[in-house]
Amino acid sequence: MLVIEGPSGNGIGRSVASALGCESIEVSRKLFPDGESEIVIPGEVRGKDVVIVQSLYPYQDKGLVELLILADELRKEKAKSIKAVIPYLAYARQDMKFEGKNNAVSISTVLDLLGYSGITTLFTVAPHKSAPLSAFHGAVKVIDGSVPLARALKGNVKMPFVLAADKSATHMAQNFAETLKCDYASMEKQRDRLTGKIRMLSGPDKDFDGMDVVIVDDMISSGGTVVQTAEFAKKKGAKRIVAAAVHLLMIGDAAKKLKEAGVSELYGTNTVLYPKAHITDISEAVADALKK
Ligand code: R5P
Secondary structure (H helix, E strand, C coil): CEEEECCCCCCHHHHHHHHHCCEEEECEEEECCCCCEEEECCCCCCCCEEEEECCCCCCHHHHHHHHHHHHHHHHHCCCCEEEEEECCCCCCCCCCCCCCCCCCCHHHHHHHHHHHCCCCEEEEECCCCCHHHHHCCCEEEEECCHHHHHHHHCCCCCCEEEEECCHHHHHHHHHHHHHHCCCEEECEEEECCCCCCEEEEECCCCCCECCEEEEEEEEECCCHHHHHHHHHHHHCCECEEEEEEEEECCCCCHHHHHHHCCEEEEEEECCCCCCCCEEECCHHHHHHHHHC
């Protein structure tokens, strides 16, 4: 197996290759003055089982085009098989049509393009939802980034209680609670489809006096979801509030908003490179998934 670290592989390709004891190379990318990318693969790929690692944030479109160019080139150069590890899969949240809006279901276009480029197996970490990924023409393997993330918190919290910021993060909360040996519950959130504004409909009927509340979600984007969850936890007497999300997009002043809402520490993974948090390397989980 040959692992190719893409221009936004976040170092995961190199670590995966060393965990699997296989060869790895790094793609060289040159930017032309107009911003177009030139991709050079420094090595022979003919007849090899190749795994590309390329995350798609912060430059979703550029990262995607580079991945497509790279995979297509591998196909033309007669690689035996092409798998792609996309730690953060951009467009995964645009997965359904809304009544009266006629919006494009962008993830289905992205999946089609990945298929046309020659990728036959897709690995990704904590996508927004798994079901829409079944539109991909090949196999899809979802890596649960919450397990290594939960381990990073072990020993760093006292009297923990895990709170999923959204019902869809309940499975994450379960994993965290199992690792931290504590209870968990979920918030019920509603998002206005037109304005994008969220409001918390309900949370657990419980006092958090003296407890460290660990808020978990698949991602933090604008920060709104975690901010409202933190405000809830604070009102219920939480002693300390920690937030953990697989993908830390941290758009605009998200960090400031989280701090003001009482979040004292932030945990994430290297699916996205956010420098101001405790970052857990998900390479081992990726290597395990590839081994299977
Ligand atoms: C939504 O369903 C996701 O699981 C996250 O809760 C959401 O994307 C977080 O976004 P934000 O940080 O903007 O509230």
